[in-house]
Amino acid sequence: MHKSILLVVCLASSTFNAFATPRTLLPEESQIEFIVKEMGVPVSGNFKRFEAAIDIDPAKPEKSSASLRIQVGSLTTGNDEADAIAADPNWLDKAHAPLALFKSVSIRVLGGGRYEAKGTLSIRNKERDIVIQFSSTEQAGGKTVIASDFVIKRSEFGIGGGVWNEGGVVAEEIPVKVRLMLAPAARKSSPTASR
Numbered sequence: 681m682h683k684s685i686l687l688v689v690c691l692a693s694s695t696f697n698a699f700a701t702p703r704t705l706l707p708e709e710s711q712i713e714f715i716v717k718e719m720g721v722p723v724s725g726n727f728k729r730f731e732a733a734i735d736i737d738p739a740k741p742e743k744s745s746a747s748l749r750i751q752v753g754s755l756t757t758g759n760d761e762a763d764a765i766a767a768d769p770n771w772l773d774k775a776h777a778p779l780a781l782f783k784s785v786s787i788r789v790l791g792g793g794r795y796e797a798k799g800t801l802s803i804r805n806k807e808r809d810i811v812i813q814f815s816s817t818e819q820a821g822g823k824t825v826i827a828s829d830f831v832i833k834r835s836e837f838g839i840g841g842g843v844w845n846e847g848g849v850v851a852e853e854i855p856v857k858v859r860l861m862l863a864p865a866a867r868k869s870s871p872t873a874s875r
Contacts, residue, residue, distance in 0.1 A: 709861035725756060727755055728751075741795070742786065749780075790813065797813075801832070803832075803839065808836050812830050825862070
């Protein structure tokens with residue numbers, strides 16, 4: 681009974697120092713996490729494998745873009761039984777919808793290192809419009825961390841059917857936390873990195 685994505689989720693962007701070419705994602709320093717409340721008890725989980733392509737120009741945000749691909753089967757809550765339920769047809773339906781996808785349509789600067797991305801989020805092959813705000817913060821060594829907290833609603837993507845939708849067994853809203861670490865701009869490599 682755990683899912684969400686984040687996708688994504690979650691998402692992308694960049695720092696005050698314009699990088700007109702995509703920054704490389706550092707998968708081992710990045711996280712996509714979520715919390716599901718089951719009968720009022722919070723259950724946390726995360727996705728272990730995801731890819732991101734991030735191309736942001738703060739000076740010309742209209743030319744910026746971001747995409748995120750999450751492998752649904754990489755979900756883990758630390759409980760094998762719960763993970764199996766989360767991947768079954770009533771939940772994330774890994775067999776028929778192995779990926780959760782986010783693709784930006786537009787990105788704009790909000791100021792103070794914050795941005796807003798409008799785009800589409802696809803979970804269980806159901807695509808919905810989404811607006812996500814995120815921050816971009818310089819780290820030691822020229823790295824940049826992109827951080828965002830947002831909420832998705834299970835019913836919008838058909839997540840959790842049957843008894844799980846009865847009597848508030850599982851909360852409708854799922855908080856998602858995305859933290860993407862980007863390599864220094866000086867590092868020239870493929871625009872897409874995977875975990």
